Amino acid sequence: MEQYIIKGGNPLVGEVEISGAKNAALGILAAAVMTDDTVLITNLPDVRDINVMLDAMSEIGVKVERISRHEALITSSSISGVSVSYESIKKIRASYYLLGALLGKYKRAEVPLPGGCNIGSRPIDLHLKGFKALGASVTIRNGAICAEAQHLRGSHIYLDTVSVGATINIMMAAAMADGRTIIENCAREPHVVDVANFLNSMGANIKGAGTDVIRIRGVEHLHSTEYSIIPDQIEAGTFMFAAAATKGDVMVKNVIPKHLEATSAKLMEIGCEVEEFDSSVRVVSTRRLQGTNVKTLPYPGYPTDMQPQIGVALSLATGTSIVTESIFENRFKYLDELARMGGQAKVEGNTAIITGVETLTGARVSAPDLRAGAALVIAGLAAEGITIVDDIRYIQRGYECFDEKLRGLGAEIRQVDSVREAQKYAWRVS
Numbered sequence: 001m002e003q004y005i006i007k008g009g010n011p012l013v014g015e016v017e018i019s020g021a022k023n024a025a026l027g028i029l030a031a032a033v034m035t036d037d038t039v040l041i042t043n044l045p046d047v048r049d050i051n052v053m054l055d056a057m058s059e060i061g062v063k064v065e066r067i068s069r070h071e072a073l074i075t076s077s078s079i080s081g082v083s084v085s086y087e088s089i090k091k092i093r094a095s096y097y098l099l100g101a102l103l104g105k106y107k108r109a110e111v112p113l114p115g116g117c118n119i120g121s122r123p124i125d126l127h128l129k130g131f132k133a134l135g136a137s138v139t140i141r142n143g144a145i146c147a148e149a150q151h152l153r154g155s156h157i158y159l160d161t162v163s164v165g166a167t168i169n170i171m172m173a174a175a176m177a178d179g180r181t182i183i184e185n186c187a188r189e190p191h192v193v194d195v196a197n198f199l200n201s202m203g204a205n206i207k208g209a210g211t212d213v214i215r216i217r218g219v220e221h222l223h224s225t226e227y228s229i230i231p232d233q234i235e236a237g238t239f240m241f242a243a244a245a246t247k248g249d250v251m252v253k254n255v256i257p258k259h260l261e262a263t264s265a266k267l268m269e270i271g272c273e274v275e276e277f278d279s280s281v282r283v284v285s286t287r288r289l290q291g292t293n294v295k296t297l298p299y300p301g302y303p304t305d306m307q308p309q310i311g312v313a314l315s316l317a318t319g320t321s322i323v324t325e326s327i328f329e330n331r332f333k334y335l336d337e338l339a340r341m342g343g344q345a346k347v348e349g350n351t352a353i354i355t356g357v358e359t360l361t362g363a364r365v366s367a368p369d370l371r372a373g374a375a376l377v378i379a380g381l382a383a384e385g386i387t388i389v390d391d392i393r394y395i396q397r398g399y400e401c402f403d404e405k406l407r408g409l410g411a412e413i414r415q416v417d418s419v420r421e422a423q424k425y426a427w428r429v430s
């Protein structure tokens with residue numbers, strides 16, 4: 001079983017390069033099947049979720065050529081079917097983006113219902129509501145969503161909840177519907193904008209992405225394009241909080257500072273210096289962090305995917321902090337693991353009351369999900385002694401070369417595959 005073993009106490013110092021955004025790439029890869037031409041996608045993050053998504057696409061006959069770790073040529077002219085396998089959806093929820101893409105292009109699609117996951121039930125009712133509004137018949141048969149339409153017609157759709165997935169999925173189906181579609185109460189995340197820009201580079205007509213109203217004029221045909229994925233603002237924010245928690249000085253490179261505004265604002269609020277450059281951000285932490293309150297909100301609010309990271313930092317801050325998770329119902333599990341390291345928090349519903357402690361001590365902990373796992377690594381980097389993080393497959397879903405990038409900043413961290421290997425490393429660094 002793969003684990004990270006960490007010897008805490010080193011301030012992170014130096015420069016780190018951020019990879020392409022996983023959550024933009026997942027939507028863009030799905031959208032690439034909407035043209036029969038070959039599409040070149042660059043700055044793909046080399047992470048498990050992307051590799052699984054590419055496998056899911058290959059399974060339905062999409063031709064995938066990985067021309068490098070970060071570039072792929074996608075050709076969908078010889079697609080063999082519009083049914084995504086159960087194995088694919090279990091490995092990667094976001095393969096449900098193929099529903100909107102295949103429905104838009106082929107007017108039918110079949111994708112198994114994605115289960116919930118470790119952070120909440122994660123329904124997709126809004127996705128299906130949008131497809132029905134566009135004229136598709138949507139049924140659930142044998143655990144799969146079957147969507148089909150003689151014609152997709154533009155519609156005026158209002159999303160009851162701000163949803164990244166529903167916004168992207170409906171936008172893809174509407175891109176090739178007849179006529180005009182207006183989607184209201186849209187998600188405004190940078191990755192929604194990236195998918196819209198990608199579709200427009202293939203000849204779609206989408207306006208307003210990044211605002212809460214997206215206007216789409218359907219087109220009959222989408223064509224080839226070359227497209228580079230935006231930098232991953234969540235990976236960037238994770239390294240920014242790692243610098244904060246270890247009293248470090250880190251230049252986070254290849255970012256879009258505007259996408260990090262809520263994260264940078266919170267880092268300054270808890271006592272860090274944050275300096276913005278054209279495509280990088282520097283975070284310096286010279287003293288103990290100060291407590292604060294934070295509530296997760298849809299973009300441009302403070303991101304839910306950055307909630308565990310700030311939770312760990314606040315566990316080491318002065319005073320008592322309140323963290324409110326307004327997006328998902330089960331995203332505090334990392335606090336139970338943090339308690340093993342000396343963290344003090346009390347969870348009441350969607351609120352965590354965190355009492356800062358001077359130091360955390362190393363312990364064996366388990367990653368409950370992707371972002372919580374990354375946050376526990378931050379805790380290990382800041383703690384005294386040795387921390388072992390189990391279940392790092394969650395972390396590897398969304399962070400490319402995480403341990404290698406951290407070592408580049410002076411962290412004592414290794415990926416080990418056995419307890420014996422972990423013991424050998426622990427002896428060596430102690």
Ligand code: EPZ
Nearest residue numbers: 023094122123124125126127161163164165166305327328
């Ligand atoms: C995307 O998930 C991201 N995943 C998540 O990142 C991220 O946490 C989330 O957006 C919020 O920013 C990808 O992009 C692959 P939502 P998504 O639809 O689209 C409710 C990570 O760490 N909802 O914006 O599934 C839902 O239950 C992952 O990279 C409905 O009720 O999130 C939630 O409470 C974790 N009905 C809220 O909306 C629906 O049909 C926001 O979910 C859809 C969503």
